[in-house]
Amino acid sequence: MATTQKLLTFSLLLDHHHPTLSFPSFLSSKPHNHKLSSKFSPVAFNATRALYTHSSTSHKLFTPPITVSRPSSSFLQMGPHEACSSREITVKSSVSESGGTSTLSQTVFGIAHLIISLGIILATDKILKKAFVAAAIRFPSALFGMFCIFSILVILDSTVPAAATGLMNFFEPALIFIQRWLPLFYVPSLVVLPLSVRDIPAASGLKICLIIVGGWLATLCVAGYTAIAVRKMVNTEMTDAEPMAKPPPFSTIEVWTWTGIFLISFVTALLYPTILGTSARTCLPFLLASTVLGYMVGSGLPSDVKKVFHPIICCAVSADLAALAFGYFSRSGLDPVLGCYLTKASSNPGAGDVLMGFLGSVILSFAFSMFKQRKLVKRHAAEIFTSVIVSTIFSLYSTALVGRLLGLESSLTISILPRCITVALALSIVSLFEGTNSSLTAAAVVVTGLVGANFVQATIDKLRFRDPIARGIATASSAHGLGTAALSSKEPEALPFCAIAYALNGIFGSLLCSVPAVRQSLLAVVG
Numbered sequence: 027m028a029t030t031q032k033l034l035t036f037s038l039l040l041d042h043h044h045p046t047l048s049f050p051s052f053l054s055s056k057p058h059n060h061k062l063s064s065k066f067s068p069v070a071f072n073a074t075r076a077l078y079t080h081s082s083t084s085h086k087l088f089t090p091p092i093t094v095s096r097p098s099s100s101f102l103q104m105g106p107h108e109a110c111s112s113r114e115i116t117v118k119s120s121v122s123e124s125g126g127t128s129t130l131s132q133t134v135f136g137i138a139h140l141i142i143s144l145g146i147i148l149a150t151d152k153i154l155k156k157a158f159v160a161a162a163i164r165f166p167s168a169l170f171g172m173f174c175i176f177s178i179l180v181i182l183d184s185t186v187p188a189a190a191t192g193l194m195n196f197f198e199p200a201l202i203f204i205q206r207w208l209p210l211f212y213v214p215s216l217v218v219l220p221l222s223v224r225d226i227p228a229a230s231g232l233k234i235c236l237i238i239v240g241g242w243l244a245t246l247c248v249a250g251y252t253a254i255a256v257r258k259m260v261n262t263e264m265t266d267a268e269p270m271a272k273p274p275p276f277s278t279i280e281v282w283t284w285t286g287i288f289l290i291s292f293v294t295a296l297l298y299p300t301i302l303g304t305s306a307r308t309c310l311p312f313l314l315a316s317t318v319l320g321y322m323v324g325s326g327l328p329s330d331v332k333k334v335f336h337p338i339i340c341c342a343v344s345a346d347l348a349a350l351a352f353g354y355f356s357r358s359g360l361d362p363v364l365g366c367y368l369t370k371a372s373s374n375p376g377a378g379d380v381l382m383g384f385l386g387s388v389i390l391s392f393a394f395s396m397f398k399q400r401k402l403v404k405r406h407a408a409e410i411f412t413s414v415i416v417s418t419i420f421s422l423y424s425t426a427l428v429g430r431l432l433g434l435e436s437s438l439t440i441s442i443l444p445r446c447i448t449v450a451l452a453l454s455i456v457s458l459f460e461g462t463n464s465s466l467t468a469a470a471v472v473v474t475g476l477v478g479a480n481f482v483q484a485t486i487d488k489l490r491f492r493d494p495i496a497r498g499i500a501t502a503s504s505a506h507g508l509g510t511a512a513l514s515s516k517e518p519e520a521l522p523f524c525a526i527a528y529a530l531n532g533i534f535g536s537l538l539c540s541v542p543a544v545r546q547s548l549l550a551v552v553g
Contacts, residue, residue, distance in 0.1 A: 136199070143200035144387075151386035166454035166536050168389035175393035180400075190397075197394060204384070204391050206273030208507060209338050210321055211385050212449050212475070214378030215468030216342035217317070217349075218368045221361065222465035226438065233432045238445055238470055241425055242477050242504050243485070245446050249417035249527075250491045250500030256409045257493060276322045284322070288315035292348070296355055306366040306376045309352065313345060313367050313377035320344025336476055338508065345377075368465075385450035392529040399522050409495055410523070414530045417503040418538065421446040426551040436552045437461045442470040443548065444535055448506045451532040455539045459549075471506070478505020479512035498523030503531050 151168055158167040182190035215222070223231060291311035294301060302308045323344070324337030349363040368378035375383075396403065403410060422443055429439030441463045444452035452471045456462040482501050491497045498520035501509045510524040538544050 139196075140199040140203060143197045144203055147197070147200050147204075147387045147390050148384070151390060155386065164458055165540050166389070166451060168386040168450065169454070169533060169536050171386075171390050172393045172533075175390060176397055179393065179397040183397075194394060194398065200387075201391050201394055202273050204387055207384070208388065209511070210317065210341065211381050211388060212468075212472050212508070213317055213321070213338060213341045213345070214368050214382050215449070215465055216338065216472050217345045217378060218364050218465060219342075219469050220346075221364050222463065222469055226466070230434060230438055233429075233434045234438065234442060234466075234470065235473075236432070237425060237428055237434070237442060238474050239477055241421065241428070241445060242474050244424060245417055245421045246478075246482070246485065246500045246504035247489065248420045249413050249503035250486065250489060250496050252416045253409050253413040253496040253499045254491070254493060256412050257495060260408045262406055262409070276325060281319070281322055284315050284318050288312050288319060288348070291315060292352065295352065299356065304374050305362070306369050306374050309363060309366045310375070310377050310380070312352070313348060313363075314380065316348035317341055317345040317377060317381070333480055336479055336508075338472065338476060385453075388448070389450050389532070392533070395525050396529055399526055402522055403526055406495060406523075410499065410526055410530065413499045414503060414527055414534055417499075418446075418531055418535045421503075422535065422538070422548060423551060426548050430551065430553045436549075437463065438466065439552050440549070441466045444539075445470045445474045446504055446506060446531065447471065447535045448528065448532045451536045455536055458539055458545060472508070475505050475508030478509030482509050482513055483516060494520045495523050499527040502527035506531065 150171055154167040154171045158165070158170070179190050179193065182193065226234075288311075295308045295312055298308070299305060300308055302310070320341035320343065321337055324332070324335070324340030327335065327337070327340070345367065346364075349367060350360050352358075353360045353363045367376045368382075369376045370379065372379075425443050425445060426439060429436075429442070440459050440461075441456055444455040444467065447455065449468050449471050452467055453464055456464060456467045478501065482505055486497050486500060491500060494517065497513065497517065498510075501513045501520070502524040505512075506528055510521075510528050513520055513524060539548075
């Protein structure tokens with residue numbers, strides 16, 4: 027499992043790093059404001075012309091080979107500008123070669139930096155998970171790791187600020203990588219949804235959909251109006267937040283690379299069904315490639331199309347179509363292929379297991395985003411914490427109550443309790459209860475996010491939420507990461523508040539459900 031994740035990480039990051047061309051140091055000495063061609067002036071030297079470059083520290087002389095020629099030689103008859111141009115071409119050629127070498131070294135260094143920083147985060151998550159399992163601790167291990175990282179950053183910032191800044195800069199490539207591929211980590215639950223809902227009666231499915239849609243709207247209203255009420259009481263003036271880096275778009279090379287991986291691995295799996303030892307491992311490359319390709323294609327769709335056909339839906343459909351095609355050509359059917367997609371066995375992982383293996387790193391990354399926006403959190407602590415706490419409590423208990431009123435089975439109601447909390451922590455929360463369906467939990471969380479991503483902006487406009495704080499908190503508290511991504515793409519001023527509420531909502535929900543008395547009260551409401 028760990029080896030497969032490392033292979034996935036390396037293949038995803040090949041086109042993740044985009045270095046900037048930098049010139050050699052002897053051409054970028056400061057101070058100067060001249061163009062390259064203006065830096066060189068012809069100087070007579072031994073019957074030829076040399077290029078003399080000016081520098082603030084030294085003079086560097088470029089001399090061409092001395093050629094013995096007759097007085098009638100065409101070289102001696104060349105005008106001064108032609109001779110200078112000839113030498114400039116030679117110099118520029120050497121500059122281009124040096125620049126190419128520098129770019130290559132930067133690319134290699136960038137990839138190595140990303141592998142190391144992301145590897146440390148993944149390894150930390152795995153070590154903590156094993157330690158908590160060995161100690162029989164039911165508290166989410168990734169959440170504990172996030173608190174530890176955040177505490178370390180705060181302590182360093184108060185004692186050695188340069189060390190805290192250096193630590194943030196070191197993990198920046200890994201954080202951008204996680205942000206770029208975040209929606210992919212939510213997809214496996216949607217891909218295997220046909221298997222998850224097979225045993226759920228149609229009437230129960232309709233009740234779950236009603237709870238998800240109605241619960242999203244109710245939670246959004248509670249979070250938004252709470253933020254507005256607290257804002258009016260504290261009347262804190264808004265200030266600019268720390269800028270948040272955006273991941274680069276997908277390139278054509280990435281699309282063609284993953285297309286090649288899909289075609290080769292698909293044909294190989296058809297011809298040699300167990301070439302990698304098991305069916306799940308053999309199907310892993312083409313199912314993973316189909317998932318990634320679906321996300322890339324969905325991300326490139328026009329904005330109007332995305333409102334109806336979200337990239338995550340495109341992603342899930344792409345993986346299901348690949349599974350359907352393989353099941354048809356191999357005559358094995360769809361169900362066995364979907365079973366290979368998400369095996370939930372570390373010794374025999376599928377494509378979905380690899381993707382969901384990154385969920386712990388998402389929680390750990392919350393520490394860095396919260397630390398980066400610590401000044402904003404401190405300034406607007408009253409609005410943020412009050413809204414998050416109220417909306418989280420409301421979401422959990424209202425879901426339990428409405429499920430009971432609608433007559434939904436208790437096991438299904440408990441499975442969808444953390445519908446407004448990010449997948450990684452929602453799965454940890456339902457694991458605290460007995461007899462739950464974790465696949466249904468993940469699907470409910472993703473569907474809630476999709477509803478929010480498609481309708482959140484129009485809804486908060488209708489509700490007249492004008493304040494960026496209220497808009498950001500309401501969106502993240504009701505539709506977690508997917509709603510955050512949808513709103514922040516159009517309203518960047520709300521992004522910091524979305525990111526903070528998104529993290530705190532999951533953190534507080536996990537802490538709340540870790541208390542036995544709270545779990546018992548929720549079970550009492552469910553009935």
